[in-house]
Structures are given as C-alpha cells and as structure tokens.
Amino acid sequence: MKIKYCFDCKKQLSRSSCYTKAKRCKGCQNRISASKRWRNPKGFRKPLIGIKNPKWKGGFTKSMGYKTILQGKNSYIAEHRLVMQKHIGRPLTPQDIVHHINGNKLDNRIENLKLMNRSKHMKEHLKEILIARW
Secondary structure (H helix, E strand, O other): OOOOEOOOOOOEOOOOOOOOOOOOOHHHHHHHHHHHHHEEOOEEOOOOOHHHOOOOOOOEEEEOOEEEEEEOOOEEEEHHHHHHHHHHOOOOOOOOEEEEOOOOOOOOOHHHEEEEOHHHHHHHHHHHHHHHHO
16 A cells, blocks of 8 residues: 655655545645635735625624614624614513504614513404404
C-alpha cells in the first residue's frame, strides 16, 4: 500500500484517517476549513450586525403576523402596542389588549386600534365567530 502524506505539512497520514481523500491531516484540514469560513478578500472579518448587515430591514420583523420593532439591542416590541402606548401616554400592562378593528394585524393606525381587557377582547372575537356561522 502506498504511503500518503499531508499536502500542506508533509506529515504521514494514518490509514484510518478520514482525511486521506482530502490529502490533508486533521490539523491542516480544520485550519483550512476555519479560514475559508471567515475569510474575505480583505482578511478576517467580524460578523455583520444590525444596520451593517445586508439583510437589515430597518429593525422590523413579523412575529405571529404582527409587525415588531427593535427596542434597544435585543428586544422587540409589537408595533400596535407601541402606537397605543404613545396615544394614551402610559405603558401598557399585561392585562391590556390592543384589538385591531378591521382584523388586519399589520394595519397599526390609531383609528384601527382599540384598547380593551382580556374578557372584552374574547367577547369581541366570539361575536365575530357567531356572525360568521350564521
């Protein structure tokens, strides 16, 4: 059987080495993989975060159909809750529910939003379900 050597460091490869097909020893293969993963033409680069990332969409995402806005470094808030907070001039409590009147979760105009508690919100949706059945 022919003895095989690493292409880069010229060490002898063991028979059981899975790197014989790649013609590199484990150390050289790991080094090459890491440099390919993080190298660009200018050298090593840091991950692009926030506005520097080409996929940046202005801090907006959609979560469960609702538009969310980046607040601070890592926290998001639903836009309809933020609009309602600014309109009433106080922070919303967890018991406060902001209802979309026309049912469109992305329509966050103040004319389309109504503040209610959980029981009223459930009754509102129950009415819609009963009307749809008849």
